[in-house]
Amino acid sequence: MLFSMFYLIFFAGLWSWELRFWFMMLYSFIMMKYFNIDLGGMIEFIFFLDKISSVLLILSFWTSGLMLLASYNCVKSSNNKSSLFSLCVLILCLVIFLFFSVENFMFFYFFFEVSLIPTLFLILGWGYQPERLQAGMYMMLYTVSASLPLLLCLVFLSINMYTYSMNEMKLMSVISLNWWWFFGLFFAFMVKLPMYMFHLWLPKAHVEAPVSGSMILASVLLKLGGYGIMRFLSIFSFFFNYKFMMFLIVVCLWGGFMTSLVCVGQSDLKSLIAYSSVGHMGMMLGGVITGFMVGWDGALLMMVCHGLCSSGLFCLGNLIYEKINSRSMYLLGGMVNFNPVMSLMMFLLCIGNMGAPPFINLLSEVMLYISMYMYSYLLIFFILIMVFMGGLYNLLFYVTVHHGQIMSFMKVSCMNKSNEILLMMLHMLPLIIFMLNLGFVSKVM
Structure with a gap:
């Protein structure tokens, strides 16, 4: 597979876009065999795959293929450096694949940082407005500066333990690290996730990025932080008191509640979807910190659900932008009368985003809420607020766009192309199909 990716990177023929697209879509199906991977994982040379990394790898390949499908109108049809664009997406997919599959600490850190470079090129090269320079600078400064404590901690621990291997350090980890080590190791992942208070780079990057940049940011790059937190919590043992973890x-x-309030008063389509990511990822982090098995399973499931659901909403926002040339929700309304197919797609994705049946999002949120209630019954207050606010801003989002007074220029949006409907269906089908067999998320720890 790696040799195929290297060949496609240096391939510059006439069909380079199509070959790269079909490679990523086919390999996302071929890699489904890793759903049945052994609980102890699989080591091959410097690569290590287990339940967590294999599921996120399949998500990465699937979303990378959908990125090329979503960008067909704005890049391929308009001939906007299409070969270079598909090369950027393929390199990003390769870097993410290596990040999820290496077990050496230095390679882990290296690919964690290198994933920023293709993303920055996507934002700067194919973004919409001049503010994309400021957004790219925000993203680089936030993530690179937060990663320096992680590098120092990893080097110091590896020198003391005489190994750079994650599996060896997991067996040797007998010392209990205090909360200074916790912040040193996890600060970079909290910014990447992003946790509330470290999230200011995310709405800027999302708003200025092209649709493919927003998709890969929401679907995969935020999961690098979640994967790092789950991996490090399984390797290192930390000595905490109950109050510190409860505060976290x-x-x-509380960050999820505050960003939900921002979503309720938001007028920009992409900003609303970007802020909703902060609430979902904060909920996922809370479930992981509780340490319960049901919390870890729910967190992994939440990462997969959010990746597909948020990516689909960004695609829909981009379709509306391409048809109307505006992302303002004040200029939208009554779209259900002119484009009922898009209205149905958006309704399904919105109820998926708020965690309603028949999607797998419902199960992930229930598992996370159970783990937090098991940790402390006092958290039930925050959980109820989160459930209410999640339903509120998603329903407001749908009603504002598709109901109400019909704008005079909305008639331009009545035509749907087959590739647009296919793109939406490819986001929603996994969310429904995985409800038939949830065995792949069981026994994560």
Whole structure:
């Protein structure tokens, strides 16, 4: 597979876009065999795959293929450096694949940082407005500066333990690290996730990025932080008191509530979807910190659900932008009368985003809420607020766009192309199909 990716990177023929697209879509199906991977994982040379990394790898390949499908109108049809664009997406997919599959600490850190470079090129090269320079600078400064404590901690621990291997350090980890080590190791992942208070780079990057940049940011790059937190919590043992962990969970849930309030008063389509990511990822972090098995399973499931659902909403926002040339929700209304197919798609994705049946999002949120209630019954107050606010801003989002007074220029949006409907269906089908067999998320720890 790696040799195929290297060949496609240096391939510059006439069909380079199509070959790269079909490679990523086919390999997302071929890699489904890793759903049945052994609980102990699989080591091959410097690569290590287990339940967590294999599921996120399949998500990465799937979303990378959908990125090329979503960008067909704005890049391929308009001939906007299409070969270079598909090369950027393929390199980003390769870097993410290596990040999820290496077990050496230095390679882990290296690919964690290198994933920023293709993303920056996507934002700067194919973004919409001049503010994309400021957004790219924000993203680089936030993530690179937060990663320096992680590098120092990893080097110091590896020198003391005489190994750079994650699996060896997991067996040797007998010392209990205090909360200074916790912030040193996890600060970079909290910014990447992003946790509330470290999230200011995310709405800027999302708003200025092209649709493919927003998709890969929401679907995969935020999951690098979640994967790092789950991996490090399984390797290192930390000595905490109950109050510190409780404070951390409350900050995650309170951040979700505050960003939900921002979503309710938001007028920009992409900003609303970007802020909703902060709430979902904060909930996922709270479930992981509780340490319960059901919390870890729910967190992994939440990462997959959010990746597909948020990516689909960004695609829909981009379709509306391409048809109307505006992302303002004040200029939208009554779209259900002219484009009922898009209205149905958006309704399904909105109820998926708020965690309603028949999607797998419902199960992930229920598992996370159970783990937090098991940790402390006092958290039920925050959980109820999160459930209410999640339903509120998603329904407001749908009603504002598709109901109400019909704008005079909305008639331009009545035509749907087959590739647009296919793109939406490819986002929603996994969310429904995985409800038939949830065995792949069981026994994560």
